[in-house]
Amino acid sequence: MTMLNNWFDKRRAMAMGWSNSVSRLGSLLMIPAIAWSIDPEADRLGFRMTATIIGLTLIVLAFPLSRLIRNRPEDYGLLPDGETPSHAQSDKAANAEVEDSPTTDASEIGFTVKQAIWTRAFWLISIGHGFTSMVLIAMMAHLAPMLTDRGHSIQTAAFVVTVYSATSMVFQLIGGYIGDRVPKRFALFVFTIIQALAVF
Numbered sequence: 001m002t003m004l005n006n007w008f009d010k011r012r013a014m015a016m017g018w019s020n021s022v023s024r025l026g027s028l029l030m031i032p033a034i035a036w037s038i039d040p041e042a043d044r045l046g047f048r049m050t051a052t053i054i055g056l057t058l059i060v061l062a063f064p065l066s067r068l069i070r071n072r073p074e075d076y077g078l079l080p081d082g083e084t085p086s087h088a089q090s091d092k093a094a095n096a097e098v099e100d101s102p103t104t105d106a107s108e109i110g111f112t113v114k115q116a117i118w119t120r121a122f123w124l125i126s127i128g129h130g131f132t133s134m135v136l137i138a139m140m141a142h143l144a145p146m147l148t149d150r151g152h153s154i155q156t157a158a159f160v161v162t163v164y165s166a167t168s169m170v171f172q173l174i175g176g177y178i179g180d181r182v183p184k185r186f187a188l189f190v191f192t193i194i195q196a197l198a199v200f
Contacts, residue, residue, distance in 0.1 A: 003070070006071060006080065008081060010180075013177075013187075014173075017172045017173045017175055017179070021176075024165045024166070024169040025169070028162055028165055031161050031162050032158050032162060034054075035155055035158030036155070038154070125188070132192060132195055139199075144157040
């Protein structure tokens with residue numbers, strides 16, 4: 001996410017939405033395959049061999065894929081959002097005028113890490129996001145075992161988790177689209193309420 005913040009400014013929420021959405025693509029592809037591979041009712045690879053294959057694949061791919069990551073566009077003579085230097089200078093001057101204006105919205109002013117840590121908003125967002133993440137991760141970790149404990153097959157459990165992931169992909173994009181068009185504090189409030197209601 002830090003890398004995305006460096007590369008995107010004007011459409012940052014949409015960029016994060018795409019990133020989170022594409023990350024769910026692995027669930028759509030891998031969960032059905034893993035369920036097929038470890039199905040105890042069939043003589044296939046089994047849990048141990050499947051886990052070994054996944055682990056070795058990650059070890060082999062981790063380093064070459066990490067070399068493709070570019071942390072900051074400025075390190076490569078580029079600018080966020082694909083802007084040209086002249087365009088960036090004009091935007092910077094316009095932003096300076098806005099920041100000097102008495103009507104400037106505090107949410108549009110940047111903070112250093114040290115400054116952000118000492119704000120109430122930082123801790124409220126962090127604690128709120130932490131609680132919602134704990135709930136969602138707990139649901140994902142226990143959803144498939146709960147279904148199998150109730151008599152459903154591994155394939156059925158995998159299908160339910162896949163549908164959950166597909167739905168999440170869609171709403172990540174919707175959230176990114178909305179986040180770039182309305183004040184983010186309002187979008188965060190509405191989506192957090194929706195998440196809380198969905199748990200019940």
